[in-house]
Amino acid sequence: MQLSAYRAVWAHPVVRQAAILGFLGKAPWFGAAIILTLHVVDGLGRSYAAAGLVTAVFTLATAVSSPWRGRLLDTVGLRRTLIPSLVVLPVAFLAAPFVGYGWLLVAMAAVGLLAVPWFVITRQMTLAAVPVEQRRTALALDSVLTELAFMFGPLAGVLAATTWDTGWALVTFALLSLLGALGFVVVNPPLVAPVRPDAAADATPRAGMRTWLNRAVATTFVANVAIAFTLAGSDLAIVGAMRAMGTTHLLGVVLAVWASGSLIGGLIYGGLTGRTIPLTFLVAGLALTTLLGSLGVTWWLLSLAMMGAGLFCATSLAAAVERISHHVPERYRGEALGWQGTFATAGNALAPPVVGWVIDHQGWQAGFLATGGVGLLLAALGWLVLVAGVRTRRRIHATQRGRPSSLSA
Structure with a gap:
C-alpha cells in the first residue's frame, strides 16, 4: 500500500472538504436511520413491521429521487440542489416527535424525496478535484470514510435513543447531518473539473440517458445490485447466526471485525494505483468470501470469515464508482451516480425478504449460501454481458474493415 498516494490525494483542498463535510453529514444520517426504527x-409503541414500513417508504422515495437529484447537481449545481432540502427537511424532522404514525409516513416520504445525495456529492467533488491517475486512491478514501461513518453513526444513534427521548434524538441527529449539508x-465546491483556457466549450444540448448508458455502465449497475444485496444479506445472516449461537451480546464485535476488514481492503485497493482489477473479479470475490460465512460455527470463526x-x-464500492x-462524460456524472x-x-x-425467508426455512448457514450465491449469479451476468459486448464490437470492426469475422460462425 502506497501511503504517499493518500498523502497526495489529501493535499487537494476539495478532497479534504468532501471528506470532512461528508463524514459530518453521513455519520449522523446513518444514526438517524436507526433512531427512526x-x-x-x-416512542410510538408500534411493531417492527410498522417500523419496517416507515423505512421502506423512505427507501422507495430515495430510490425514486436519486437520479433526479443527481441530474439537478449536473444542471443547476450543488447550492440550488441542496437549498430545498435545507428548507423542507428540518421542518419534517422537527415535526417527528409530535405526529402520529400516519403523518410520520408522510414526513419520511418527503424526506426521502429531498434527501441530501451525500454519496453523489462527495464522489463528484472528489472526481473533479483529482487527476485520473489519483482517481482510484481518492475514491477508495471516500469509501473508507463512508465505512467509518457507518460504524460510528448507528452506534451513537443507539446510545442516544436509549438515553434520550427517541423523537428528540431523531431531531438532533437529523439536524446535525443537515449542518454538513449547510x-x-x-463552500459550494466545484462538481466538475476546471476547463482549460485553451479547451473548446461544449455547446451541444444535454440529451438523456442514451448519451451515456452503455454496456459497461449497465453492467456496473448490475454489480451495484450484487454488492448491495450481498452486504444487506450478510448483515441479516450475521444476526441470524449470532442468535442461533446464543451470542447476540457479541454481535457488535463481529460487525466491527467485518467493518475493519472493509477498511483494510479499501486502503489497500486505493494504494494499487498502477494495477487494474476488474470489477467483476471484486464482486465475485465478495460473493465467494461471503459463502465462507456458512462455516463460521462459532462467533470468532464467523468474525474471521x-x-x-x-x-x-x-473495495468493490470504490471500483464501481471508478x-x-x-x-x-463528466456533465452526466451526477445523474449516472444517482x-x-x-x-x-x-x-x-431485495436482500432482506429473500435472505430472511431462507434463514427462516433453512437456517442461518443457508442464509450465507443464498447471499453469496445471488452475488455470484449477478457477477456472472455482468461478465456475460461484457463478453457479448466485446464480441459485438469485434464483429462490427471486422465488417467495417471488409473482411468476415471469425466470431460470426
Whole structure:
C-alpha cells in the first residue's frame, strides 16, 4: 500500500472538504436511520413491521429521487440542489416527535424525496478535484470514510435513543447531518473539473440517458445490485447466526471485525494505483468470501470469515464508482451516480425478504449460501454481458474493415 498516494490525494483542498463535510453529514444520517426504527417501536409503541414500513417508504422515495437529484447537481449545481432540502427537511424532522404514525409516513416520504445525495456529492467533488491517475486512491478514501461513518453513526444513534427521548434524538441527529449539508452550500465546491483556457466549450444540448448508458455502465449497475444485496444479506445472516449461537451480546464485535476488514481492503485497493482489477473479479470475490460465512460455527470463526469478506466491501464500492467515472462524460456524472444509488437501493431492498425467508426455512448457514450465491449469479451476468459486448464490437470492426469475422460462425 502506497501511503504517499493518500498523502497526495489529501493535499487537494476539495478532497479534504468532501471528506470532512461528508463524514459530518453521513455519520449522523446513518444514526438517524436507526433512531427512526427505535422511535416507531419504542416512542410510538408500534411493531417492527410498522417500523419496517416507515423505512421502506423512505427507501422507495430515495430510490425514486436519486437520479433526479443527481441530474439537478449536473444542471443547476450543488447550492440550488441542496437549498430545498435545507428548507423542507428540518421542518419534517422537527415535526417527528409530535405526529402520529400516519403523518410520520408522510414526513419520511418527503424526506426521502429531498434527501441530501451525500454519496453523489462527495464522489463528484472528489472526481473533479483529482487527476485520473489519483482517481482510484481518492475514491477508495471516500469509501473508507463512508465505512467509518457507518460504524460510528448507528452506534451513537443507539446510545442516544436509549438515553434520550427517541423523537428528540431523531431531531438532533437529523439536524446535525443537515449542518454538513449547510457546509456544502456555504463552500459550494466545484462538481466538475476546471476547463482549460485553451479547451473548446461544449455547446451541444444535454440529451438523456442514451448519451451515456452503455454496456459497461449497465453492467456496473448490475454489480451495484450484487454488492448491495450481498452486504444487506450478510448483515441479516450475521444476526441470524449470532442468535442461533446464543451470542447476540457479541454481535457488535463481529460487525466491527467485518467493518475493519472493509477498511483494510479499501486502503489497500486505493494504494494499487498502477494495477487494474476488474470489477467483476471484486464482486465475485465478495460473493465467494461471503459463502465462507456458512462455516463460521462459532462467533470468532464467523468474525474471521466476515473479515475476509470485508476486504472486498469498500473495495468493490470504490471500483464501481471508478468504472462509472471512466465511462460516463463528466456533465452526466451526477445523474449516472444517482442511478447507481438507485440500483444499490434495489439490492438493499431485495436482500432482506429473500435472505430472511431462507434463514427462516433453512437456517442461518443457508442464509450465507443464498447471499453469496445471488452475488455470484449477478457477477456472472455482468461478465456475460461484457463478453457479448466485446464480441459485438469485434464483429462490427471486422465488417467495417471488409473482411468476415471469425466470431460470426
